[in-house]
Amino acid sequence: MMTKKQYNKTSSRRSFLRKSAMLMGGASAYVWLNTNVAAATTLASNAASTNTIGNKKLVWVFLRGAMDSLHTVVPKHDKQMTILRPHLYNALKPKLLSLNNDFGLHPALKHLHKLYTRKQMSPIVAVASGYRERSHFDAQDQMESGLDITNHDSGWIARALQQAQSNSSENASAYALSRSVPIAMRGMSSNIETWYPSTLPEASPDLLSQLHNLYQGDKSLEDSLSKVIKQKEMPSMQMKEKNRPNFRYLAERCAELLTNENANCAMLELNGWDTHNNQVGRLARLFAQLDGGLEHMQNTLGERWNDTLVIVSTEFGRTAAANGTQGTDHGTASNMFVLGGALPAMNSTLQGGKVLGQWPGLSPEQLYKNRDLMPTSDVRQWMARALSAHWGLSSLQIQRVFPDLLS
Amino acid sequence: MSSEYAYIGMNRFGLGADNKSVNTLNANSDLPVVQSWLINQLSEYKLPAYKWTSNKAMRSHVELRKQRDNTGNNESKQQAYTKTRRAFINEVRQMAEQTAVHNLNHLQPMQARLLDFFSNHFSVSRNNLPMTMLAPTLEAEAIGPNLHMRFSDILVAVTKHPAMLIYLNNEASIGPNSNLGKKRKGKKARSGLNENLSREILELHTLGVNGGYTQADVTELAKAITGWSVASVRRGEEPGFVFRAQAHELGDRFILGKKYKQMPLRERVQTGYLVLKDLAKQKATAKHLSTKLVRHFIADSPPMTIVNAMVEKWLNTDGHIPSVMGAMIMHKDSWNKNQNKYKTPREFVVSSMRAFNVKKSAPRLYQTLELMGQGFFNSGSPAGYADVEDAWLSTSALNTRIEWASHFASFLAKRKQLDPVSAAKTALGPFLTSATLNAIKRAESKEMALAVMLLSPEFQRR
Secondary structure, three states: OHOOOOOOHHHHHHHHHHHHHHHHEEEOOOOOOOOHHHHHHHHHHOOOOOOOOOOOOEEEEEEEEOOOOHHHHEEEHHHHHHOOOOOOOOOOHHHHHHHOOOOEOOOOOOOHHHHHHHHOOEEEEEOOHHHOOHHHHHHHHHHHOOOOOOOOOHHHHHHHHHHHHHHHOOOEEEEEEEOOOOOOOOOOHHHHEEOOOOOOOOOOHHHHHHHHHHHHOEEEHHHHHHHHHHHHHHHOOOOOOOOOOHHHHHHHHHHHHHHHHOOOEEEEEEEEOOOOOOOHHHHHHHHHHHHHHHHHHHHHHEEEEEEEHEEEOOOOOOOOOOOOOOOOEOOOOOOOEEEEOHHHHHHOOOOOOOOOOOOOOOHHHHHHHHOEEOEEEEEEHHHHHHHHHHOOOHHHHHHHHOHOOOO | OHHHHHHHHHHOOOOOOOOOHHHHHHHHOHHHHHHHHHOOOOOOOOOOOOOOOHHHHHHHHHHHHHHOOOOOOOHHHHHHHHHHHHHHHHHHHHHHHHHHHHHHHHEEEEEHHHHHHHHOOOOOOOOHHHHHHHHHHHHHHHHHHHHOHHHHHHHHHHHHHHHHHHHOOOOOOOOOOOHHHHHOOOOOOOOOOOOHHHHHHHHHHHHOOOOOOHHHHHHHHHOOOOOOOOOOOOOOOOOOEEEEEHHOOOOEEEEEOOOOOOOHHOOOOOHHHHHHHHHOOOOOHHHHHHHHHHHHHOHHHHHHHHHHHHHHHHHHHEEHHHHHHHHHHOOOOHOOOOOOOOHHHHHHHHHHHHHHHOOOOOOOOHHHHHHHHOOOOOOOOOOOOOOOHHHHHHHHHHHHHHHHHHHHHHOOOOOOOHHHHHHHHHHHHHHOOHHHHHHHOOOOOHHHHHHHHOOOOOHHOO
């Protein structure tokens, strides 16, 4: 259901988008918006034959801070790289993991590269949301909401789950690994659970059982406490060390929640991508965390990995050129990743082992505003493909999840 | 022993019972006495003397940027920058905590609650360095001093405060047909009309989503407040609000069917004031705000009887806040004995501290609220934090609440004189159930007894 608020906002932003699309790349930029969306919906209706969510797990890893895609999926032979960012490029070039003739992967993404060779991973280049300003926070909210005008009470995962739920007899549910419900999962409170390791000392089991008795007359407290107790009964969910939880820890717990519970979906985050300075070292550390975390998630999932699709995306990209402090500034297009054991079965809807998306080039006239990597497709378009191939959502249902994709 | 009304008064409309308020209300505890105790609180609310101000924030931000730009690759300079930055941020955090702790033992707990309410209604988030430094100054400078006035006074003060102007990007909004706008036409510079603040004023601050305005009203209001900006300390201006007449859109404005004629050049800031004052008087605004207030104080599903009484008072008094709150206090439905409202993390922590006359949380309040998902100025949305049970009773939220309460109880348990049974009786009065009382008495340790009291349904609800 669309509220009046959403409608007003969306319609006004749509006309704005059209205008900006024309401004940014002339007619060609405007065309991809429509043709690619049309392609996505055709594919979606083809895939709608598997009309059940079943055991299909979807994980969204949100990289907050804007990941520099030119430092991730690197156009190995593009001369512009040596002009725009000689230091950053030269530090990487000899160590790149080969993807195809044109692109190489950051050397710290070892596991992702292994998956790529098994057709269980594909990077998608030059993607962006509808957002074209420079604020992390607005861009993140918009990506979580999945709407051209952010609605803080309606997220794309919540809408997707609602649609998946209507196809299935079973309850669809999701986990957010965060302290409160993130925007992406807002809009269907009953099937969303949050989990986050606490840095406080654990409460004694005796206190919990006392409270369990006390809450008998208070249904909502009782329900919530039962879930707390259930989570605690999963041995792996108890914090071993009380340090700040790292990504690997969260990724493992995420997999744990997905295996032990009847959950279809989870969202987790990795922060720190805002690399305005000393990017080479900072990104190497972050990629190692991301790669290691995803590897451990896969290991913990075990056989369920074959039913799992992971989407990794970031709110926007960074400038094509390096700045004066060996970093990059806020830009526009970035890249995303899709991975998982479920990927090979998706065939042409979402191909594994391939660099997806359209490469716009890096020469000055090919850049967005003469500055950033030009977006050639919308992140949501790929999320839509994932939802149709993985959860069997129909084109009409995709429209309800991403109403702004089909204007 | 105080009456149920006294306890409803202290818990539902305040920050909970402590010895001081229990003693005040003890002898005379029938409803009219409790009502006048509350109504008397609705006078001017004195805030603490803060060291940090929005002016200081603006100056310090420029100072920090200068320092950052001069660090280059010099490590000791970088460390010095990080140190200064941390020191500033620590001062800001102290300010946010100071407001909350000041409210703790205040004699006007109801005003303290209203300050929290309006601070969340006009929510700003610390999503970047300037906002981190400015956020807590909004409630202290624009909301607190106007709590005993009309809603329009808060609305105007908030809208022209640097924190709000920067948070919702009005400081750089330029009328396309203003002198500045014409000069910049055709140039590449990113400049023009920004509708963010205007949209949120209509949608969140005044009329509400279904308040009967159109996109045209959003654009017109945005034009009416073009030029409402923030002084540039970097260019030598004194920090604070400035009206940049050169950026103000030319022509008459039409908002909600009313015409606002163009003023003489120097007085054009007035148009914005007039529009805001008119918006504050609208019936839709009265309804939107009264509904939110009843949801905040009484129940997630606000009883319309109370809302209607408040709307009527709003319209008769031009949104005079003490009068509108008076209508809530005097309404019989506000005194329902069911404890319907689940405390937010902040209300829970603050009322726990108040119940035991403690001024410090462990970990410190700033961190505690962050852990519980309701950090100071961190809602990340101009709509602020949710004010309903669903938002705060999630699994991880309840788990953290239990862990915090149990941790807090372990500190309290070290006090030799503290008797859990009498503490529970003071805090909960006639609402203490026999089940909770028995659990407290039977608890294996003092620590457990205190944790049970804090986590009992009757302490978590009001």
